[in-house]
Amino acid sequence: MTTDRERLAAEHVMGLLEGDERREAERLAASDPGFDAMARRWSERLAEIDSTAPSVPVDDALWRRIEAGLDTTPQSVPVEDATPVLIPNPFSAFKALWRSLHFWRIAGLTGAAASLALAVGLGILATQRARQPILVAVLMTDANQPAAVINAFANGRAELVPFGSVQVPHGHSFEIWTFPDPKGAPVSLGVLTQARTAPLDLGRVSAPHADQLFAISVEPPTGSPTGLPTGPVMMKGTASTAL
Amino acid sequence: MSAALGQAVSPPVDLADALRRCAAGERSALRAVYDAEAPRMTGVAMRLLRRRALAEEAVHDTFMQVWQRAATYDPARGEARTWLYAILRHRALNILRTEARVDLVDDFEPLGLVSEEENAEALVLRLSDNSALRRCLDRLDPTRKQAILLAYAHGLTHGELAGRLNVPLGTMKSWIRRSLLQLRECLA
Numbered sequence: 001m002t003t004d005r006e007r008l009a010a011e012h013v014m015g016l017l018e019g020d021e022r023r024e025a026e027r028l029a030a031s032d033p034g035f036d037a038m039a040r041r042w043s044e045r046l047a048e049i050d051s052t053a054p055s056v057p058v059d060d061a062l063w064r065r066i067e068a069g070l071d072t073t074p075q076s077v078p079v080e081d082a083t084p085v086l087i088p089n090p091f092s093a094f095k096a097l098w099r100s101l102h103f104w105r106i107a108g109l110t111g112a113a114a115s116l117a118l119a120v121g122l123g124i125l126a127t128q129r130a131r132q133p134i135l136v137a138v139l140m141t142d143a144n145q146p147a148a149v150i151n152a153f154a155n156g157r158a159e160l161v162p163f164g165s166v167q168v169p170h171g172h173s174f175e176i177w178t179f180p181d182p183k184g185a186p187v188s189l190g191v192l193t194q195a196r197t198a199p200l201d202l203g204r205v206s207a208p209h210a211d212q213l214f215a216i217s218v219e220p221p222t223g224s225p226t227g228l229p230t231g232p233v234m235m236k237g238t239a240s241t242a243l
Numbered sequence: 244m245s246a247a248l249g250q251a252v253s254p255p256v257d258l259a260d261a262l263r264r265c266a267a268g269e270r271s272a273l274r275a276v277y278d279a280e281a282p283r284m285t286g287v288a289m290r291l292l293r294r295r296a297l298a299e300e301a302v303h304d305t306f307m308q309v310w311q312r313a314a315t316y317d318p319a320r321g322e323a324r325t326w327l328y329a330i331l332r333h334r335a336l337n338i339l340r341t342e343a344r345v346d347l348v349d350d351f352e353p354l355g356l357v358s359e360e361e362n363a364e365a366l367v368l369r370l371s372d373n374s375a376l377r378r379c380l381d382r383l384d385p386t387r388k389q390a391i392l393l394a395y396a397h398g399l400t401h402g403e404l405a406g407r408l409n410v411p412l413g414t415m416k417s418w419i420r421r422s423l424l425q426l427r428e429c430l431a
Contacts, residue, residue, distance in 0.1 A: 014395050014419075014423075016394050048374060056295075063274065067270065075268065075314065141315055143320075
């Protein structure tokens with residue numbers, strides 16, 4: 001194999017891995033689109049071997065069990081018009097510009113255009129510094145469409161910003177999870193019954209770090225009954241340092 | 244084994260279209276996928292898991308996931324059948340590696356390697372004559388070809404393959420690695 005990652009992807013698709021390597025491959029498949037694409041190419045290369053399996057007659061009892069499960073199985077909502085990722089919110093920057101102009105006009109500093117431009121520039125800089133997240137995680141759907149952004153700020157706050165096309169399935173909630181330790185259990189950051197911008201509760205985890213995995217699962221209306229994800233994962237992504 | 248094993252039992256179904264209709268909540272589309280693919284899926288799962296009950300569990304769970312995730316299938320990113328069987332294999336391997344391991348060790352040994360199901364040559368012969376994968380597998384050393392097929396079809400790990408084929412673990416790992424590299428180049 002040209003790289004160890006490619007070997008891991010191929011052997012993961014082969015089903016050869018166990019223990020730590022298997023967990024590492026699972027983690028990469030969930031968090032690294034490049035690794036996921038390599039694994040998909042290996043699936044395509046080897047898929048034909050599955051066609052050599054014997055056909056085993058199945059009865060209706062298995063279908064009835066499947067059908068019975070559908071009533072309690074929420075369907076993922078397709079993300080149709082994926083909004084481009086805009087971080088931080090440009091609208092607040094625009095408002096800051098407008099407010100700066102307004103302020104400086106009232107103060108009577110209608111002097112040189114150069115000083116006005118400088119003042120506007122300083123206003124935007126100050127706003128950006130407060131709004132600038134230190135870490136950003138873009139959460140992608142299984143179809144590799146961006147569906148939400150998590151911003152973590154220097155003051156310890158964090159927020160989830162879902163895109164307009166995302167909806168919480170009726171009668172369910174979105175629960176936001178993170179994996180402070182890649183090999184450990186996920187920690188819940190909150191439950192949402194509507195897709196809207198919301199603050200996240202980072203109280204239970206230490207400051208997030210680059211490459212930390214975030215994911216959103218579909219859960220009952222009051223969140224997971226077990227404290228761990230129970231429903232399908234709608235979207236996931238890893239944090240990157242914001243420049 | 245009859246030649247019919249290589250053929251689909253049910254009339255062909257446009258799987259990509261069926262998945263699109265599943266995403267829209269049409270249960271009849273999921274039923275169509277079941278009728279067309281569940282027998283083969285059960286066969287794939289039984290090769291990996293050996294037990295009918297476990298294989299049916301894997302197929303059941305796969306259809307649940309297909310129903311949940313049909314909207315995320317993107318025809319631009321690959322064949323619908325590959326998507327379907329990747330979910331099945333992932334679920335079956337999960338059962339094999341994490342849930343049924345202790346059980347399986349007990350009754351794995353008596354099955355041996357000699358049954359026709361585990362014979363790599365018989366398996367290769369069921370690939371179509373003009374299959375590129377078949378041509379490329381046939382270019383591998385016979386023992387390495389057997390290792391690749393036992394791993395993929397029957398879910399053997401490096402350690403199990405080393406034991407079965409009576410070579411040191413390190414040798415088996417490098418055989419597999421080189422064989423996969425050869426396959427990738429041959430299929431490119």
